[in-house]
Amino acid sequence: MNDTVKSIATLLKDLDGILIFPHINMDGDALGSSAAICLALRSLGKKAYIMINEPVPKNLDFLECGCTTDDDSLLDEVQLSLMLDCNGMNRIIGREDAWNRGKLKGCIDHHMSKSTDIRFDFVRTEIKAAATGEIIYNLIRALGVPVSLDIANCIFAAITTDTGNFQHSNTTARTHDIVGHLHKIEGFNSKAISALIYDRKSKEALHMETEVLGNLNYYADGKVAVGRITQKLLAECGCTMDEADGIVPRIMSIDGVEIGCLLKETEMNVRASLRAKTYANVERIAASFGGGGHILAAGCSFDMPIGEVESLLSPKLEAAL
Amino acid sequence: MNDTVKSIATLLKDLDGILIFPHINMDGDALGSSAAICLALRSLGKKAYIMINEPVPKNLDFLECGCTTDDDSLLDEVQLSLMLDCNGMNRIIGREDAWNRGKLKGCIDHHMSKSTDIRFDFVRTEIKAAATGEIIYNLIRALGVPVSLDIANCIFAAITTDTGNFQHSNTTARTHDIVGHLHKIEGFNSKAISALIYDRKSKEALHMETEVLGNLNYYADGKVAVGRITQKLLAECGCTMDEADGIVPRIMSIDGVEIGCLLKETEMNVRASLRAKTYANVERIAASFGGGGHILAAGCSFDMPIGEVESLLSPKLEAAL
Numbered sequence: 001m002n003d004t005v006k007s008i009a010t011l012l013k014d015l016d017g018i019l020i021f022p023h024i025n026m027d028g029d030a031l032g033s034s035a036a037i038c039l040a041l042r043s044l045g046k047k048a049y050i051m052i053n054e055p056v057p058k059n060l061d062f063l064e065c066g067c068t069t070d071d072d073s074l075l076d077e078v079q080l081s082l083m084l085d086c087n088g089m090n091r092i093i094g095r096e097d098a099w100n101r102g103k104l105k106g107c108i109d110h111h112m113s114k115s116t117d118i119r120f121d122f123v124r125t126e127i128k129a130a131a132t133g134e135i136i137y138n139l140i141r142a143l144g145v146p147v148s149l150d151i152a153n154c155i156f157a158a159i160t161t162d163t164g165n166f167q168h169s170n171t172t173a174r175t176h177d178i179v180g181h182l183h184k185i186e187g188f189n190s191k192a193i194s195a196l197i198y199d200r201k202s203k204e205a206l207h208m209e210t211e212v213l214g215n216l217n218y219y220a221d222g223k224v225a226v227g228r229i230t231q232k233l234l235a236e237c238g239c240t241m242d243e244a245d246g247i248v249p250r251i252m253s254i255d256g257v258e259i260g261c262l263l264k265e266t267e268m269n270v271r272a273s274l275r276a277k278t279y280a281n282v283e284r285i286a287a288s289f290g291g292g293g294h295i296l297a298a299g300c301s302f303d304m305p306i307g308e309v310e311s312l313l314s315p316k317l318e319a320a321l
Numbered sequence: 322m323n324d325t326v327k328s329i330a331t332l333l334k335d336l337d338g339i340l341i342f343p344h345i346n347m348d349g350d351a352l353g354s355s356a357a358i359c360l361a362l363r364s365l366g367k368k369a370y371i372m373i374n375e376p377v378p379k380n381l382d383f384l385e386c387g388c389t390t391d392d393d394s395l396l397d398e399v400q401l402s403l404m405l406d407c408n409g410m411n412r413i414i415g416r417e418d419a420w421n422r423g424k425l426k427g428c429i430d431h432h433m434s435k436s437t438d439i440r441f442d443f444v445r446t447e448i449k450a451a452a453t454g455e456i457i458y459n460l461i462r463a464l465g466v467p468v469s470l471d472i473a474n475c476i477f478a479a480i481t482t483d484t485g486n487f488q489h490s491n492t493t494a495r496t497h498d499i500v501g502h503l504h505k506i507e508g509f510n511s512k513a514i515s516a517l518i519y520d521r522k523s524k525e526a527l528h529m530e531t532e533v534l535g536n537l538n539y540y541a542d543g544k545v546a547v548g549r550i551t552q553k554l555l556a557e558c559g560c561t562m563d564e565a566d567g568i569v570p571r572i573m574s575i576d577g578v579e580i581g582c583l584l585k586e587t588e589m590n591v592r593a594s595l596r597a598k599t600y601a602n603v604e605r606i607a608a609s610f611g612g613g614g615h616i617l618a619a620g621c622s623f624d625m626p627i628g629e630v631e632s633l634l635s636p637k638l639e640a641a642l
Contacts, residue, residue: 165486167515176501183494191490200576255521
């Protein structure tokens with residue numbers, strides 16, 4: 001099943017009372033896409049909210065746009081629960097009750113990994129879309145909603161973060177075509193949005209980054225590099241985990257590194273962010289541990305101490321070279 | 322005087338024996354633009370070379386494309402000397418004799434600052450072009466030369482480096498339109514080019530970056546940040562100055578920093594790279610010291626010890642807030 005953007009637009013026009021669900025550990029694409037479609041639906045006079053149960057990362061705060069809530073009782077009736085940038089219940093943990101209120105269930109996503117635990121009424125998956133934001137942009141156009149400056153900022157944030165600023169291999173001519181359109185919108189300023197996303201790093205976060213990069217473990221003659229953020233390091237630097245954004249690309253910038261891995265010790269588990277520079281398939285590794293993502297960028301979680309995760313994971317990373 | 326791309330294309334078609342001059346301390350735009358037009362001219366059967374007298378930065382080595390030389394005697398006759406991404410003799414120091422061999426002199430550039438020490442036969446200046454690479458792309462189209470994969474790689478490198486990966490305020494709809502076209506060329510892979518430019522940082526360079534970022538001087542309550550690379554630091558880290566690429570954006574990523582400055586102590590002088598995050602005009606400061614650039618990104622040089630440069634420059638940076 002893969003519905004068209006046009007058919008989804010037609011359906012949305014007849015609905016009211018919409019809860020939008022970005023994935024846990026929300027990123028720029030999950031939140032930016034959610035805010036863009038929420039603003040578009042509201043401009044059509046509909047009641048819509050983004051349902052979250054975790055703090056919005058500081059560098060993405062401008063994407064809330066008055067749309068986020070942790071209180072689904074703001075809606076008397078939920079005609080649609082819409083999952084964005086993900087497709088399984090394990091990606092909206094803690095929001096199951098709100099999700100189940102939707103009479104219809106929909107999904108718009110660009111990830112390869114597919115969960116089968118939800119019976120969606122409609123699904124739009126474009127694995128060639130660089131970001132869910134690309135699909136949302138086309139959906140907003142199909143809805144006939146003018147792209148406001150606020151919507152443009154959300155779409156830009158979604159796309160630029162998910163493409164590594166238009167460098168990653170998921171970037172296509174369509175990606176540039178869409179962002180070219182955003183630039184034509186009165187008042188659009190990529191630099192201002194970019195500065196909000198990337199240029200508000202605290203001195204503490206800079207210190208943490210330095211510590212992680214100064215203590216990488218290398219495997220396979222330096223082709224694999226593994227960094228670690230422990231709860232202890234967070235406490236020492238006075239940082240929260242969402243300030244770790246931007247460390248993975250630094251690991252990938254090192255000469256000779258093909259696979260980079262950042263292990264994040266949260267209070268619940270250990271999350272692994274995996275990246276490949278050019279040829280290795282890290283999606284396969286992530287999937288083998290119940291995670292997912294794309295060939296060159298994926299992630300998975302572990303319920304064991306961080307040292308054991310590194311011992312378990314590093315031979316798999318070497319084997320993927 | 323501002324000639325059209327079309328008229329320059331018409332002129333170029335009748336010329337042979339062309340020397341191309343990127344600016345000193347060549348960057349991705351200077352070298353990428355030079356290589357793109359050199360390859361295009363050669364594809365028309367013309368003799369053309371890029372005239373340089375300094376090593377190509379390691380991360381830009383793939384842009385040489387067999388076009389660079391320090392020996393202008395490879396051409397018996399020089400019908401055109403073409404200056405790219407700059408417009409004054411002070412930007413091609415040490416190459417004056419080769420420059421003077423050109424019967425015609427041309428200039429293609431996108432910088433605001435204008436030198437008056439050369440009588441050009443044609444000039445194309447587009448200060449709204451994000452990169453000289455944009456103008457060169459249009460010139461190559463006007464020449465009727467098919468954009469080969471090699472040319473596409475050069476144009477992409479020129480544009481992505483000069484726009485800070487499509488984040489800087491110089492980025493326009495046209496920028497994205499051009500790069501969208503590049504993505505349609507068979508075999509084009511932005512990630513592969515990006516990895517060559519950005520992801521070959523040596524561990525030594527990473528160490529140097531950590532040292533610079535750990536020893537920034539802040540002024541004006543943290544709104545101004547100044548970093549320094551001395552010859553001593555280079556020696557300690559085992560680095561060359563061209564490995565300092567990428568440190569300035571790191572300085573700009575710090576919360577609250579509006580103006581960032583990186584002072585580089587070379588064997589000849591001290592170079593200052595100036596950046597503003599959103600509103601300050603650093604081009605004016607650079608120009609007041611005989612340098613130039615753009616409002617948010619500029620540079621200048623000093624013939625005095627690095628400590629004195631910082632004492633002289635930092636009050637000017639504070640005053641520009």
